[in-house]
Amino acid sequence: MTEHLPVLQVILPLLSAPLCVVIRHRGAIRLLTLAVSWVSLAISGTLLAHVHQHGPISYELGGWAPPWGIEYRVDALNAYILLIVNMIAAIVLPYAPKSLAREVPRHKQHLFMATFMLCLSGLLGIAITGDIFNIFVFLEISSLSSYVLISMGQGRRALTAAYQYLIMGTIGGTFFLIGIGLLYMMTGTLNIADMASRIDEVMATRTVMAAFAFLTVGVCIKLALFPLHAWLPNAYTFAPSMITAFLAATATKVSFYLLLRILFTVFGLHYAFSTMHIGRVLLPIALLAIFIASTVAIYQTNVKRLLAYSSLAQVGYMVLGLSLAHVTDGAGLTAAILHLFNHALMKGGLFLALGCVFFSIGSVHLKDMRGIGRTMPWTMAAFVIGGLNLIGVPFTCGFISKWYLLLAALEVDALWLAALILISSLLAAIYIWKVIEVAYFQEPDDPTRREAPLGMLLPVWIMMLASIVFGFYTRLPLGAAQRAAEFLLGGPA
Amino acid sequence: MLLTLLAATAIAIILLHDLFASAMLSGIFSLLSAALFVVMDAVDVAFTEAAVGAGISTVLMLGTLALMTSTREKAVRSFHPLPCLVVLLTGAVLVYGTLDMPRYGDPTAVVHQHVAPRYIEESYQEIGVPNMVTSVLASYRGYDTFGETCVVFTAAIGVLLLLGRPRNHEEEEEL
Amino acid sequence: MKQTMQRDLILRVVSKVLIPYIFLFALYVQFHGDYGPGGGFQAGVIFASGIILYALVFGLRRAQATFNPRWVEIFCALGVLLFGGVGIWSLFQHGNFLDYNVLNHHDPKHGQHLGILLIELGVGIAVTAAMVSIFFTFTGRGRSA
Amino acid sequence: MNPGLYNYWVVVILMMTGFYTLITRGNLIKKLIGLTVFQVSVFMLYITMGKVDGGTAPILTEGVEVYSNPLPHVLILTAIVVGVATLAVGLALVIRIHEAYGTVEDDEIQRLNEDTP
Numbered sequence: 001m002t003e004h005l006p007v008l009q010v011i012l013p014l015l016s017a018p019l020c021v022v023i024r025h026r027g028a029i030r031l032l033t034l035a036v037s038w039v040s041l042a043i044s045g046t047l048l049a050h051v052h053q054h055g056p057i058s059y060e061l062g063g064w065a066p067p068w069g070i071e072y073r074v075d076a077l078n079a080y081i082l083l084i085v086n087m088i089a090a091i092v093l094p095y096a097p098k099s100l101a102r103e104v105p106r107h108k109q110h111l112f113m114a115t116f117m118l119c120l121s122g123l124l125g126i127a128i129t130g131d132i133f134n135i136f137v138f139l140e141i142s143s144l145s146s147y148v149l150i151s152m153g154q155g156r157r158a159l160t161a162a163y164q165y166l167i168m169g170t171i172g173g174t175f176f177l178i179g180i181g182l183l184y185m186m187t188g189t190l191n192i193a194d195m196a197s198r199i200d201e202v203m204a205t206r207t208v209m210a211a212f213a214f215l216t217v218g219v220c221i222k223l224a225l226f227p228l229h230a231w232l233p234n235a236y237t238f239a240p241s242m243i244t245a246f247l248a249a250t251a252t253k254v255s256f257y258l259l260l261r262i263l264f265t266v267f268g269l270h271y272a273f274s275t276m277h278i279g280r281v282l283l284p285i286a287l288l289a290i291f292i293a294s295t296v297a298i299y300q301t302n303v304k305r306l307l308a309y310s311s312l313a314q315v316g317y318m319v320l321g322l323s324l325a326h327v328t329d330g331a332g333l334t335a336a337i338l339h340l341f342n343h344a345l346m347k348g349g350l351f352l353a354l355g356c357v358f359f360s361i362g363s364v365h366l367k368d369m370r371g372i373g374r375t376m377p378w379t380m381a382a383f384v385i386g387g388l389n390l391i392g393v394p395f396t397c398g399f400i401s402k403w404y405l406l407l408a409a410l411e412v413d414a415l416w417l418a419a420l421i422l423i424s425s426l427l428a429a430i431y432i433w434k435v436i437e438v439a440y441f442q443e444p445d446d447p448t449r450r451e452a453p454l455g456m457l458l459p460v461w462i463m464m465l466a467s468i469v470f471g472f473y474t475r476l477p478l479g480a481a482q483r484a485a486e487f488l489l490g491g492p493a
Numbered sequence: 494m495l496l497t498l499l500a501a502t503a504i505a506i507i508l509l510h511d512l513f514a515s516a517m518l519s520g521i522f523s524l525l526s527a528a529l530f531v532v533m534d535a536v537d538v539a540f541t542e543a544a545v546g547a548g549i550s551t552v553l554m555l556g557t558l559a560l561m562t563s564t565r566e567k568a569v570r571s572f573h574p575l576p577c578l579v580v581l582l583t584g585a586v587l588v589y590g591t592l593d594m595p596r597y598g599d600p601t602a603v604v605h606q607h608v609a610p611r612y613i614e615e616s617y618q619e620i621g622v623p624n625m626v627t628s629v630l631a632s633y634r635g636y637d638t639f640g641e642t643c644v645v646f647t648a649a650i651g652v653l654l655l656l657g658r659p660r661n662h663e664e665e666e667e668l
Numbered sequence: 669m670k671q672t673m674q675r676d677l678i679l680r681v682v683s684k685v686l687i688p689y690i691f692l693f694a695l696y697v698q699f700h701g702d703y704g705p706g707g708g709f710q711a712g713v714i715f716a717s718g719i720i721l722y723a724l725v726f727g728l729r730r731a732q733a734t735f736n737p738r739w740v741e742i743f744c745a746l747g748v749l750l751f752g753g754v755g756i757w758s759l760f761q762h763g764n765f766l767d768y769n770v771l772n773h774h775d776p777k778h779g780q781h782l783g784i785l786l787i788e789l790g791v792g793i794a795v796t797a798a799m800v801s802i803f804f805t806f807t808g809r810g811r812s813a
Numbered sequence: 814m815n816p817g818l819y820n821y822w823v824v825v826i827l828m829m830t831g832f833y834t835l836i837t838r839g840n841l842i843k844k845l846i847g848l849t850v851f852q853v854s855v856f857m858l859y860i861t862m863g864k865v866d867g868g869t870a871p872i873l874t875e876g877v878e879v880y881s882n883p884l885p886h887v888l889i890l891t892a893i894v895v896g897v898a899t900l901a902v903g904l905a906l907v908i909r910i911h912e913a914y915g916t917v918e919d920d921e922i923q924r925l926n927e928d929t930p
Contacts, residue, residue: 007755007765014643015752018745021650061636063767067608070636111654118647125640133888137640140895141647147902148651156913160922163841163906170848170899171835177855177892178828182590184885185862188607198607210590496823503830503850512842519846526853533864534871534881536705538856538889544713545897549799550849552720556806557842557904561911566840567918576836584829588822596817598866600879605865609882613871621777622702622784623873625883626890630707631784634887635766638787639751641709641891642794646748648898649798653741655905656805704872709894802901809908 002046006059006072009043009082009128010138012036013089014121020114026106029113030097036117037093040124041086048079052483058130066130067191073130077484080337081127081257084344088249089120091348095459096242098452099355103240104152112152116246119145123254132180132266133190135258139176139222142254143169146247150239161234168231172221179215182207183266196265203271212276215262223255225319226289229312236308241355244304248311249348253340256318260337263322264488273326282323287420289316294427298434303364304354306431307347310390313424314343320421321405328408330485335404338481342397342467346389349463353383356452356460366435371444373436376451378461380439385464387432389471392425397470400478495529510566512558520551537626683725690718698792699785708788712795719800728807737808740801747794754786820861827854839919841910845903852896859885859892 016036020029051057051074059072074082096113104112122142126135147169151162180190186202187195202208217228224232236244263272272278290313297309321336354364356379361368373380389398402421409417451457470477502522509515523546530539558564595602616628630638694715701707723731755766763770768783770776831854834847863885871883907917914922 004759004765007759011752011755011765015749015756017643018646018748018752021745022742022749059764061765062632062634063764063769064633068611069633108654108657111650111657114650115647115654118643121643133634133891134637134640137637137644137891137895140899141640141643144644144647144651144898144902147906148647148654151655151906151909156910157926159906159910159913160926163903163910166899166903166906167835167844167848170903171832173895174852174855178587178858181855181859181862181885185594185602185604188603188605188609190608190884190888202603205593207590207593210586213586496820499827500823500830503827503854506846506850507830507834512840512846515843515846519849522850523853526857529857530860533860534868535860535863535886535889536870536872537707537710538860538886538893540705540710541713541890541893542853542856544710544717545893546849546853548717549713550897550900552717552803553806553901553904554842554846556803557908560809560908561842561917562915566838566843567920573837576833579836580829580833583832584825587825587828591818591821591825594818594821594862597820597861598864599817600865600868602862604862604885605882609884612883613880617873619777620780620784622780624702624704625871625873625880626705626886627701627707627784629883629887630890631787632768632780635768635783635787637887637891638791639755639766641894642748642751642791644895644898645795645798646744648901649741649744649801651902652802652805652905655902655909656809658808705870709890806905806908 004059005043005047005050006057006074006128007061009040009047010072010121010125012040012043013117013124017114017117017121020110020117024110026097026109029110033096033113033117034093037086037090037120040120041083041090044079044082044086047074048083048480050074051076051079052480067189067194070134071130071191071193072128073193074128076480076487077260077337078127078257080480080484081254081340082124083480084253084341085120085123085127085250088246088344088348091459091462092242092246092249092352095245095352095355095456098455099240099242099359102359103154108152112149115145115148116243118142119149119246123250126254127257130192131190132183132192132195136173136177136180139258140173142251143173143222146243146251149243149247150235152243153238153240155238157234158238161231161238165231165235168221168228172218172228175214175218175221177218179211179213179218182211182214186211192261192265196268199267199271203275209276212267212272215266216259216278219255219259219262223252223259223315223319224312225315226285226292226312229289229293229315232312233305233308236311236351237302237305241351241358244308245348245351245355248308248351249344252311252315253344256315256322256336256340260322260488264325269326269489279323279326282319286316286320286323289313289319290424291420291427294424294431297431298427300431301366303357303366303369303435304351306435307350307354310428310431311347313428314339314347314390317401317405317421318343321408324408324412325489328411330482330489331404331411332408333485333488334478334481335401335408337484338404338478339401341477341481342389342401342470345463345467345470346386346396346398349460349467350383350386350390352456352460352463353379353386356456359452359456360449366438368445369435369438370442371439371447372449373440375444375447375449378457379452382457382460382464383439384436385468387436389467391428391432395468395471397467397474397477399471400474495525495532499525499529510568512561512564512566513555516551516554516558519554520547523547523550537624679725683721687718687722690721691715694718698788701788702781702784708791709795711788712792713799715792715796716799716803719796720803723803723807728804732804732808735800737801737804740797740804744794744797744801747790747792747797750790750793751787754783754790758783821858824854824857824861827857830854841907841917841919842904845900845907848903849896849900852892856889856892859889 125138293312300306324332392402697706698711772779831851863882
């Protein structure tokens with residue numbers, strides 16, 4: 001069965017969704033989804049190890065050879081992305097029952113879990129496939145399910161947030177579809193590898209340029225890159241806690257992967273950076289995203305929204321690394337790819353910690369969080385660790401990715417850029433400090449409040465401990481990120 | 494001719510403020526485009542577009558409008574500079590992109606040369622189904638169709654999550 | 669609007685005659701997709717529109733008594749599972765996912781026919797159930813609100 | 814000027830009317846109608862590129878040599894389904910928003926949102 005691992009990676013979570021609907025029994029669903037997510041994690045681990053040893057894996061769906069059939073293609077980059085997504089899902093799912101009991105009506109929970117599994121398999125499907133139209137199909141599975149998941153949040157603003165995301169997301173999806181159409185028109189194929197080999201002949205045409213524009217803009221909407229970010233803060237603020245944690249840690253990562261795939265694999269480094277000058281376009285956008293989002297974050301009173309803006313800034317860091325890809329020898333790209341992993345850990349953990357806060361006090365507003373450092377010591381300690389990661393304090397994994405970003409900036413002798421990166425970290429320190437100050441240095445309103453249950457704390461701490469461990473033992477994620485960056489820049493997989 | 498009618502319908506949709514009329518017009522738009530698809534040999538697509546666009550979508554729109562308190566759009570400021578610019582820019586990029594496209598109906602275009610010939614010439618030997626759209630849909634790209642089925646499934650449970658109510662007695666027993 | 673429709677005798681009689689033919693046409697589209705335009709998705713939509721017509725003319729309650737929403741929900745899932753099941757089956761026949769050639773060891777073409785028949789059936793069931801379920805939920809909302 | 818591109822230009826105009834309705838209108842239902850027009854026009858782009866001069870529908874028939882390209886048709890069948898799925902979820906959201914706010918006008922909803930932070 002091992003040769004079928006690529007397809008099982010997507011099919012298992014995908015088929016568990018209709019099973020959830022048929023079973024309906026909450027306990028059974030909990031077991032099923034947990035089992036599936038762990039098996040899925042094991043599969044992606046195996047795939048990554050296999051790719052590192054033996055090179056890319058190709059799997060022909062339906063037994064039809066590409067480009068006639070659809071191909072699953074696992075390489076050093078997407079095996080790494082699959083691992084991130086699966087890891088987050090496997091940590092978030094044990095957290096789900098307690099958190100959902102508080103936030104989602106009981107009679108809807110089986111449908112909710114089914115939608116969650118669809119969202120997970122949609123994200124995995126985007127990452128693993130080697131066929132550009134297949135990306136669109138799975139993009140829509142994941143988007144449609146995330147609109148629904150977000151709308152299940154508390155209060156009516158979750159509905160408008162979901163609607164806003166639906167409109168923006170569908171525009172992004174439709175732009176992507178237009179881009180695919182134009183590329184198909186010029187190359188006659190939908191298989192990404194085949195497309196990459198055939199695109200050279202038509203590279204100079206205006207149609208390919210238009211396709212480039214539509215694909216990039218479409219993905220940037222999904223990525224919530226400034227100034228196309230408007231949907232993200234509301235969506236993350238009003239979604240149920242576990243969904244915010246899951247989407248913040250995975251959805252933007254997969255979108256970023258998609259951007260890398262389009263820029264480097266489909267169009268190629270040379271076209272994207274030397275002909276279209278995407279690096280020069282993205283660099284200022286990334287800096288604006290970092291500074292504007294971090295500044296706005298400082299003024300937020302809803303901590304979930306504060307972290308959502310911080311996510312926008314973090315997207316900025318990733319894009320910053322990407323924009324340096326053509327001038328540095330892999331350092332910028334390595335930093336960006338490494339930050340995918342590190343940010344998934346820290347932001348996932350932070351949002352999960354906020355979920356614990358919501359579980360106990362029913363709010364995530366600063367004014368309600370006075371003194372909870374004393375009443376909820378474990379949750380807030382985890383929050384502090386996550387905050388240190390965001391700032392990029394040494395001995396956390398956040399430091400490692402900032403460090404590589406700085407190296408990339410220094411490699412191109414851009415001292416001003418290095419200085420800006422350091423200054424932006426100070427902004428992060430300010431907004432994290434705001435929360436810490438309220439939580440630890442003010443008197444609790446209600447000292448009888450209790451810590452969140454162990455079932456919720458454990459996933460939070462797993463993420464936070466992992467973020468510290470990977471701050472020391474950088475070899476594992478860094479090695480994988482370097483392999484992925486080398487692969488994108490044309491080296492062996 | 495069809496294209497002109499389509500354009501007229503689309504512009505009428507922009508101008509009208511009555512939502513019932515707009516919903517019906519969008520149904521007509523789908524129906525007209527289905528006719529256009531037939532002209533361009535896409536009979537399967539035309540069939541689906543007529544059934545979905547003019548049928549299901551319109552039923553859903555009307556079903557939604559039946560629940561609304563007001564079915565007239567509020568009269569709003571008609572000129573928005575920024576969105577206008579975005580639309581013009583997008584359109585300009587698209588038109589710019591069309592300039593190097595192969596001519597409409599050109600049999601030597603790349604689209605018809607690389608992947609498609611196998612579907613046309615060999616699908617009958619390989620699959621034994623005369624309708625090539627069916628063979629590509631169900632077999633060569635069957636996995637896309639699986640994804641598509643999952644999208645429909647997602648929409649169904651999504652709508653249930655959003656609008657479904659507990660079916661009282663049955664649910665209470667279970668809890 | 670609904671009330672007047674339910675009282676209209678002509679509408680009821682005509683629909684009673686028409687609905688079986690709609691179902692028949694849906695079955696034709698479902699199984700004739702190999703030769704003409706059509707297939708599981710189109711058939712599903714047509715079948716669903718038959719049920720929707722029934723619900724519009726005879727009222728949501730009677731339609732839901734015949735097509736229990738709980739079962740509609742399950743059938744939608746079963747349709748997806750049938751499609752996926754064909755894929756899993758081909759895995760067990762030592763083929764790749766959704767490789768229909770291996771479904772019949774003597775003649776791959778028969779395997780293709782069988783595979784296409786089954787997955788189109790899966791699509792048909794899932795789409796019918798999904799459309800009916802969406803329609804029921806939309807109109808049901810108006811009732812109780 | 815290349816006359817073979819006329820079809821594409823009309824399709825672009827149709828797309829942009831839909832896109833315009835989608836991003837300028839404040840009424841949530843009207844936005845979705847605009848979205849439908851936008852998407853259907855994108856479908857036309859695909860079908861247009863699949864047409865071959867003198868070809869017929871891609872169903873094997875005796876005596877016919879030239880067929881139009883079936884692949885865009887397959888892709889668009891999938892895209893149509895995705896479109897209607899999005900529309901269904903969007904309309905369901907609109908119904909819920911209408912229940913919660915009593916309006917489906919974007920500006921009124923924003924005002925209500927500002928009143929209750």
